[in-house]
Amino acid sequence: MTRGLTRFAGRIFSSCRIFVTGLFIIGVGSVPAVAQILPGGNSAVGLQPSLAVNNELGKDNQYPQQFSAPYGSTHFFGDWWGAQPWLQDHGIHILVDVHEELAGNFRGGWRQGVTDAGQVGVETDIDWGRLTNAKFMDGFWTHMMVVNGHGRNLSTQYIGDAIGGVQQIYGARGNVVAHLVYLWGEKTFLHNRIDISAGWIPVGSFFAASPLYCMFMNVAMCGNPAPNKYTEGNRDWPSGNLGFVARVNPTPDTYIMAGLFAVSPHSFNGGISGWAWAQDGLGKFSSPVEIAWMPHFGRDKLDGHYKAGFSYDNSRYPDLYADINGNSWQATGLPRRMHAGRASAWVQLDQMLIRNGAGPTNGLLALAGYMWTDGKTTAMAHHIWAGMVETGAPWGRPLDSMGVMYQWLDMSRAVLLQQESSLALGQPYLSNQWGPSWGLQTHENVYELFYNAHVAPGLTLQPDFQYINRPGGTTTFHDAAVMALQFNVVM
Numbered sequence: 001m002t003r004g005l006t007r008f009a010g011r012i013f014s015s016c017r018i019f020v021t022g023l024f025i026i027g028v029g030s031v032p033a034v035a036q037i038l039p040g041g042n043s044a045v046g047l048q049p050s051l052a053v054n055n056e057l058g059k060d061n062q063y064p065q066q067f068s069a070p071y072g073s074t075h076f077f078g079d080w081w082g083a084q085p086w087l088q089d090h091g092i093h094i095l096v097d098v099h100e101e102l103a104g105n106f107r108g109g110w111r112q113g114v115t116d117a118g119q120v121g122v123e124t125d126i127d128w129g130r131l132t133n134a135k136f137m138d139g140f141w142t143h144m145m146v147v148n149g150h151g152r153n154l155s156t157q158y159i160g161d162a163i164g165g166v167q168q169i170y171g172a173r174g175n176v177v178a179h180l181v182y183l184w185g186e187k188t189f190l191h192n193r194i195d196i197s198a199g200w201i202p203v204g205s206f207f208a209a210s211p212l213y214c215m216f217m218n219v220a221m222c223g224n225p226a227p228n229k230y231t232e233g234n235r236d237w238p239s240g241n242l243g244f245v246a247r248v249n250p251t252p253d254t255y256i257m258a259g260l261f262a263v264s265p266h267s268f269n270g271g272i273s274g275w276a277w278a279q280d281g282l283g284k285f286s287s288p289v290e291i292a293w294m295p296h297f298g299r300d301k302l303d304g305h306y307k308a309g310f311s312y313d314n315s316r317y318p319d320l321y322a323d324i325n326g327n328s329w330q331a332t333g334l335p336r337r338m339h340a341g342r343a344s345a346w347v348q349l350d351q352m353l354i355r356n357g358a359g360p361t362n363g364l365l366a367l368a369g370y371m372w373t374d375g376k377t378t379a380m381a382h383h384i385w386a387g388m389v390e391t392g393a394p395w396g397r398p399l400d401s402m403g404v405m406y407q408w409l410d411m412s413r414a415v416l417l418q419q420e421s422s423l424a425l426g427q428p429y430l431s432n433q434w435g436p437s438w439g440l441q442t443h444e445n446v447y448e449l450f451y452n453a454h455v456a457p458g459l460t461l462q463p464d465f466q467y468i469n470r471p472g473g474t475t476t477f478h479d480a481a482v483m484a485l486q487f488n489v490v491m
Contacts, residue, residue, distance in 0.1 A: 045095055045096075045097035045099070045121035045122075045123050045145065045147075045490075046121060046123070046145060046147075046181065046205070046214075046223075046237055046238075047211050047214065048123065048125060048143055048145075049143075049182070049201075049202065049205035049206050049209065050205055050206075050209035050210055050211045050213075050223075051211050052195075053206055053209060053247065053255070053257065053292075054209075054210060054211060054294070054305055054360070055360075056249075056252050056253045056294045074457050074458050074490065075457065075458045075490050075491060076456065076457060076458035076459050076489050076490060076491055077458075077491055078457070089130075090130060090131055091126055091127030091128065091129065091130030091131040092124070092126055092127075092131065093123075093124070093125040093126070093127075094122070094123070094124050095121075095122070095123040095124075095125075095490060096120070096121070096122050096490070096491035097120070097121045097122075097123075097488065097489070097490050097491070098118070098119075098120050098487075098488070098489050098491065099118050099119050099120075099121070099169055099486075099487070099488045100116060100117075100118035100486070100487040100488075101116065101117050101118060101151075101167045101168065101169050101170075101217065101484060101485075101486045101487075102114065102115075102116045102484060102485045102486075102487075103115060103116075103117075103154045103166050103167055103217075103464075103482055103483070103484035103485075104154070104482065104483060104484070105154065105158055105159050105166075105480045105481060105482045106481060106482075106483060107479075107480065107481040108159075108468075108471075108477060108478060108479045108480035108481055109158055109159035109160055109161070109468075109471055109477050109479075109480035110158055110159060110160035110438070110477055111158055112158065113154065113157065113158035114154070115151060115152040115153065115154040115157065115158070115167075116151050116152070117149075117150070117151030117152060117153065117154075117167045117169045117170040118149070118150060118151055118169055118487075119147045119148060119149040119150070119169050120147065120148045121145060121146070121147040121148075121181075122145065122146055122147075123143070123144070123145040124142075124143075124144050124145075125141060125142070125143050125144075126141060126142050127140075127141055128140045128141065128142065139187055139188035139189070139192065140185065140186070140187045140188075141185070141186045141187075142183075142184070142185050142186070143182060143183070143184055143185075143186065144180075144182065144183045145180075145181040145182055145183075146178040146179060146180055146181065147178075147179050147181055147238055148176075148177055148178060148179065149169065149170075149179065149238075151167075151169070151170060152170075153165065153167065153170045154166055154167060154170075154482070155167070155170075155471075156435060156436070159468065159471050159472075159477065159480045159482075160438045160471050160472050160474075160476060160477045161444070161468060161471035161472040161477075161480070162434045162435030162436055162437070162472060163220065163226075163380070163409055163411075163434050163441075163444050163471075163472055163473050164218055164219070164220040164407065164409055164444055164446045164468060164471075165218065165219035165220070166217060166218060166219075166466050166468070166482045166484065167217065167219065167484070168214060168216075168217050168218065168219045168222035168223070170219070176272060176273045178273075179238060179273055179274045180200065180240075180270065180273065180274035180275050181202065181237055181238040181239075181240065181274065182199070182200055182201055182202055182205070182237075182240050183199050183200045184197050184198060184199025184200060184201050185197070185198055185199055192249075193248065193249045194246070194247070194248050194249075195246070195247040195248075196244065196245070196246050196247075197244060197245045197246075197247075198243070198244035198245075199242075199244075200240045200241075200242055200270065200274075200277060201240050201241060201242075201243060201244075201245065201259075201261070202223075202224075202235060202236050202237040202238070202239060202240045202241075203229075203233070203234045203235055203236065203240075203241050203243075203259065203261055203286070203288060204223060204224030204228060204229040204234055204235065204236025204237065205223065205224065205236060205237050206245050206257065206259065206288075207224075207228075207234070207257070207259065207288040207290050207309055207311065208224055208225060208228060208290070208307070208309055208346045208348060208369075208371065209223070209224055210305065210348065210350060210367070211361075212350055212361070212365065212367055212389060213225065215389060215401065215403055215450070215452065216387070216403060216405050216448055216450065217448065217450065217462075217464045217466070217484060217486060218405070218407065218446055218448055218466060220383070220407055220409060220446065221385060221405065221407060223236050223237045224236040224237070225346070225348075225369060225371050225383055225385060226371070226380055226383050226409065226434075227344070227371065227373045227378055227379075227380035227381070227383060227433075228311065228344050228346070228371060228373060230378075230380070230433040230434060231313065231342065231344070231373065231378060231433065232263050232264055232265060232269075232286075232313070232315065233261060233263040233284075233285075233286025233311070233313035233315065233342070234261075234286055234288065234311055234313070234344065235264075235269050238274070239268070239269045239270070239274070240269060240270060240274065241261035241262060241263070241264065241269060241286070242261065242262045242277055242282075243259055243260050243261030243262055243285075243286075244259060244260060244261075245257060245258070245259040246258055246259070253293065253294045253295055253296070254291075254292065254293050254294070255291070255292050255294075256289075256290075256291050257289070257290045257291075257292070258287070258288070258289045258290075259286075259287065259288050259289075260285055260286075260287050261285060261286045261287075261288075262282045262283075262284075262285060263282070263284040263285060263286055263313055263315050264279055264281065264282060265281040265315070266279055266281065284313065284314050284315035284316075285313070285314055286311055286312065286313040286314075286315075287311065287312055287313075287314075288309060288310070288311035289309060289310055289311070290307055290308070290309035291307070291308055291309070292305065292306065292307040292308075293305075293306045293307075294306075300354075300355040301355070302351070302352040302353065302354075302355060302363070303351075303352045303360045304349065304350065304351040304352065305348075305349065305350050305351075306348075306349045307346075307347065307348050307349070308345075308346070308347045308348075309345065309346050309347075310343070310344070310345045310346075311343070311344045311345075312341060312342070312343050313341060313342045313343075314340070314341050315341070315342065316338050316339065316340055316341075317338070317339055317342055317377035318336040318337070318338055318339075318377065319336055319337040319338070319339060319376050319377060319414060320376065320377060320378075320379065320412070320414040320415050320417075320418050320432070321414045321415070321417040321418040321421065322336070322337040322376075322414070323335060323336055323337060324336075324337055328417070328418070328421040330418070330421045330422060330425060330427065331421055331424075331425060339374075339376055339377055342373070342374050342377055342378065343373075343374050344371065344372060344373040344374065345371070345372050346369065346370065346371040346372070347369060347370050348367075348368070348369030348370075348371075349367065349368055349369065350365055350366065350367035350368075351365065351366050351367075352364065352365050353365070353366055356391050356393035356394065356398065357391070357393055357398055361389070361391065361401075362391050362393065362398070363390075363391060364388065364389075364390045364391075365388065365389040365390070366386075366387075366388055367385075367386070367387050367388075367389065368384075368385060368386040368387070369384070369385055369386075370382070370383070370384050370385075371383045375412025375413055375414055375415070376412070376414050377414075378412060378433060379411055379412055379415040379432035379433050379434055379441070380409060380410065380411055380412060380433075380434065381410055381411065381412040381413070382408075382409075382410035383407065383408070383409055383410070384407070384408045384410075385405060385406065385407045385408075386405070386406050387403060387404055387405035387406065387448075388403060388404050389401060389402070389403040390402055390403070397453070397454070399454035400451070400452060400453050400454055401451075401452045402449075402450060402451045402452065403448075403449070403450055403452075404447075404448065404449050405446075405447070405448045406445070406446070406447055406448075407444075407445070407446040407448075408443060408444075408445055409443060409444045409445075409446070409473065410442075410443045411441040411442055411443060411473045415432060415441060416440060416441060416442060418430065419437060419439075419440050419441060420440065423440070437472060437473075437474065438472050438474055438476045438477065439472065439474030439475060439476035440474055440475075441472065441473035441474055442470070442473055442474070443470065443473055444468065444469065444470045444471065444472065444473045445468070445469040445470060446466060446467075446468055446469075447466065447467040447468075447469075448464065448465070448466045448467075449464070449465045449466075450462050450463065450464040450465070450486075451463055452486075458489055458490035458491070459488070459489045459490075460486075460487075460488050460489075461485065461486070461487055461488075462485070462486035462487075462488070463483075463484070463485055464482075464483075464484040464485070464486055465481075465482070465483055465484075466481075466482040466484070467479065467480075467481050467482075468480045468481075468482070
């Protein structure tokens with residue numbers, strides 16, 4: 001057994017060593033410093049909402065992304081033989097993205113194994129003012145994205161962890177050809193100081209969002225931090241809720257944002273495909289609110305983003321543990337205690353410490369945050385994270401990036417009481433919002449280190465290491481160590 005694990009680990013590390021050597025042979029000195037979606041970061045489909053809310057007002061109080069390609073103009077196939085410039089001149093921005101994540105746990109967990117998970121995503125952003133040349137359409141955009149997902153989940157199938165999935169791509173896409181992630185219209189007013197968006201929207205891609213988070217592979221962080229995105233009223237990418245968002249900029253570097261969303265009581269919002277907006281059971285609402293300050297410090301204009309938010313869902317949810325008398329509903333068989341409403345709150349920040357070039361991500365960045373959700377009805381109550389990201393300019397690779405992140409994921413007291421009750425009654429542990437449990441859940445620690453290498457226009461490769469202490473929040477499997485390789489190409 002030990003010999004087999006040693007051989008497996010050797011293959012993983014040998015592959016990564018060959019890969020890293022190869023990418024530097026290919027990449028150093030051969031890749032021009034052209035504009036990327038996220039300079040110094042991973043260029044992946046689906047970042048448009050978080051990019052929008054993280055940009056301050058520019059010259060003449062205009063949002064820069066409203067008047068240029070939302071994701072830049074760098075593609076693996078160049079300008080599509082002249083088609084891309086023509087489309088963008090007419091207000092049509094199309095992004096096709098192929099994303100794959102190969103991951104294997106060479107130590108610990110339930111058992112050793114390797115899986116691949118990936119997706120093909122297509123996004124279309126249309127500036128209807130430019131497309132139609134109609135004055136009344138100025139400032140009106142539509143945004144649509146569909147994905148096709150595939151693969152297997154390393155965390156649930158090999159590690160024994162449904163909390164901090166090591167692959168950001170896996171899950172919630174459904175076994176369909178084209179899963180709808182979002183489709184909404186956006187209209188700006190008063191020189192873009194007021195922005196209204198309405199339609200099928202991933203709540204977590206607007207609120208508590210940052211384009212920095214998906215530079216990391218672990219899904220507890222990518223896109224939007226847990227636990228909010230696993231609750232019915234605050235779904236994140238690739239799920240959505242029907243509703244609207246209003247954002248107001250009192251000053252160029254501040255905003256106040258509020259939303260109202262229909263709450264879906266189903267496991268898959270919009271059905272398995274994401275297209276079934278008129279699901280039964282709609283009728284309750286979640287109402288997130290967020291305020292932000294986006295300053296620039298010092299001579300180098302070191303960018304920062306400081307946010308705080310609160311969300312309230314007025315649905316009724318059952319207590320994870322208590323019956324109507326406060327005892328275990330599993331033991332007494334009495335109806336479960338119902339709670340009117342579910343609240344959540346968050347604070348988050350990122351701050352550039354050293355600037356290496358133009359743009360909000362070209363430098364040494366520190367980021368941290370905390371999110372809380374009502375633990376009586378949600379299996380995870382607390383999430384704390386802290387990390388650093390640096391672009392490759394100091395070592396002559398300005399389009400590369402590297403980062404390190406620590407996460408503490410704390411399960412709620414109610415879910416632990418429920419699981420203790422299951423254990424005492426000799427019953428299997430119940431699944432919760434995160435999936436199955438392999439033991440009594442308390443907390444999980446995740447450590448991650450990555451290097452993202454830009455090896456060709458529109459193409460990045462990212463070796464990624466993750467160490468998970470207490471996978472699944474239990475002591476059933478002490479730890480797990482994972483090596484992964486992420487491939488992303490913007491076609």
